[in-house]
Amino acid sequence: MTRTSSRHLPTARFLFKAGMAMAITLLFANVASAADGKGMSGGELIMFMLRSLGWVFGPILLAISVAMMALVVLLALDLRMSAAIPPGFVDEFTDTVNKRKFKEAFDMARNDPSFLGQVLTAGMSRLQYGLEDAREAAMNTLEGIKSDKEQKNNYTAVIATLGPMLGLVGTVYGMIVSFSVLAKSQSGVNPTELADGIAHALVVTLFGVAISVPAIFFNAFYRNRITRVTMDVGHIADDLLTQMYHNSKKAAPPGPTGASPPASTPPSIPQAPTGR
Numbered sequence: 437m438t439r440t441s442s443r444h445l446p447t448a449r450f451l452f453k454a455g456m457a458m459a460i461t462l463l464f465a466n467v468a469s470a471a472d473g474k475g476m477s478g479g480e481l482i483m484f485m486l487r488s489l490g491w492v493f494g495p496i497l498l499a500i501s502v503a504m505m506a507l508v509v510l511l512a513l514d515l516r517m518s519a520a521i522p523p524g525f526v527d528e529f530t531d532t533v534n535k536r537k538f539k540e541a542f543d544m545a546r547n548d549p550s551f552l553g554q555v556l557t558a559g560m561s562r563l564q565y566g567l568e569d570a571r572e573a574a575m576n577t578l579e580g581i582k583s584d585k586e587q588k589n590n591y592t593a594v595i596a597t598l599g600p601m602l603g604l605v606g607t608v609y610g611m612i613v614s615f616s617v618l619a620k621s622q623s624g625v626n627p628t629e630l631a632d633g634i635a636h637a638l639v640v641t642l643f644g645v646a647i648s649v650p651a652i653f654f655n656a657f658y659r660n661r662i663t664r665v666t667m668d669v670g671h672i673a674d675d676l677l678t679q680m681y682h683n684s685k686k687a688a689p690p691g692p693t694g695a696s697p698p699a700s701t702p703p704s705i706p707q708a709p710t711g712r
Contacts, residue, residue, distance in 0.1 A: 493606045493640050497647060500602075504595045504651055511588060511658050520551040520665045526672060529556075533680045541680065551581055551665070555673040560680065567681045574673050582666045589658045596651035603644020610637020 513519070525548060532541045545556035559574030614633030 493602065493643075496602060497599075497640075497643050500595055500598060501647055504592065504647065504654075507588060507591055507595075508654050511585070511654075511661075514585060514588075515658065515661050515665055517665070517668075520669055521672060522548060522550050522552070525550070525552060526676070529676060530679065533676070533683050536683060538680065538684065551578070551669045552673060554581065555669055556676060559673060559677045563677065563681060563684075567678065570677050570681070571674060574677060575670065578666055578670050578673070581669075582662060585662045586659075589655060589662065592651050592655040592658070596648045596655060599644040599646075599648030599651065600641075601644070603641035606640025606644070607637045610634070610640065613637075 558577035562573040
């Protein structure tokens with residue numbers, strides 16, 4: 437099951453990098469063509485855009501961009517497969533359970549900060565009351581983890597909505613300023629000044645949409661990623677809990693005298709600390 441998920445990771449990384457490279461290439465190609473068409477150099481066009489943003493919309497859009505990048509990096513670190521299901525943990529846990537070292541297995545899960553460790557700790561603390569009760573506790577913990585990641589990812593959707601809205605506000609504001617100057621003009625219409633004012637207004641829309649496009653992409657990408665990671669963790673945790681429960685029901689290996697004791701009851705594992 438973990439191998440199946442791991443096979444999807446190189447493909448996802450390749451598509452992500454290819455998409456970002458294509459987007460950056462198209463962006464710079466459009467900027468270069470626009471600069472050539474207007475007779476502006478690249479530096480002049482960048483300075484024109486920065487002046488158009490001003491001291492009102494510039495800092496707001498910059499803050500939103502920084503927040504989006506921080507969310508993207510944070511979710512990328514949280515949703516790594518190694519952070520959800522540590523390499524080698526499943527094999528080591530299974531080997532410990534097969535040796536009937538249930539207390540050691542519980543300590544192993546409790547000391548592991550991964551998603552799987554948290555889910556197993558919650559399930560194993562209720563295993564003495566039956567397998568169904570353990571599964572319910574594990575799934576409740578998994579839902580809590582999933583809800584936390586979804587709440588963080590929802591902020592990328594908010595940013596995707598705020599970008600065009602701020603761009604629209606900037607455009608409307610710039611158009612109002614341009615037409616108010618035009619209305620007060622007594623010497624006739626100056627097309628150059630009018631076009632310059634409209635261009636300033638549209639720059640804010642450009643930056644708003646430029647923030648919104650990657651935010652929409654990352655929101656969809658991480659939404660699917662959260663679903664995939666939590667599904668894998670849930671399936672593996674259920675398998676390990678079932679394996680531990682049935683191992684506890686099996687008879688212990690015969691002792692030195694050759695007598696085989698009766699099947700044992702499910703292991704009595706201490707409750708996990710409430711603060712964890």
